[in-house]
Amino acid sequence: MAKILLVEDNEMNRDMLSRRLERKGHEVLMAVDGAQGVEMAQTHAPDLILMDMSLPVLDGWEATRRIKAANKAVPIIALTAHAMAGDEQKSREAGCDDYDTKPVEMTRLLGKIEALLEKKLAS
Numbered sequence: 001m002a003k004i005l006l007v008e009d010n011e012m013n014r015d016m017l018s019r020r021l022e023r024k025g026h027e028v029l030m031a032v033d034g035a036q037g038v039e040m041a042q043t044h045a046p047d048l049i050l051m052d053m054s055l056p057v058l059d060g061w062e063a064t065r066r067i068k069a070a071n072k073a074v075p076i077i078a079l080t081a082h083a084m085a086g087d088e089q090k091s092r093e094a095g096c097d098d099y100d101t102k103p104v105e106m107t108r109l110l111g112k113i114e115a116l117l118e119k120k121l122a123s
Contacts, residue, residue: 001025002117005046007037007063008079009055013102017050020106034058041067046074048116050109053080053091061094068095073123075116079104 004026008014018028029044031037034055041049049067053060064076078091081102088099098112 002047003027003029005029005031005037005040005044005049007031007034007049007055008052009033017104024110034060034063037063038066041074042070047120048113049074049076051076051078051096053078054082061090064094064096075120077112
């Protein structure tokens, strides 16, 4: 399936999401902060990125901007626990292709992942 970069600082969330994605056949790479996420996006060329927005070192908004500056084609889904008014718009302005809230509802997230991967393959 796809190589997915999961950028998430919360170990419990990281473990749960990576296990669920691996069960679906995806290869999962993990980064624990935004700076590491930017570096891994450049060195590992993931098919898709799941980006937590509240990250140490470099937040998800800035990490997304840096990744998209280097590679506009990689789809990025913003993940946030703070579903504040305007966060979806802010994530799209940073360059995210989609947006989801935590706690993650896996069926919904998998649907978004599949849709973006299909769109990427079609282009």
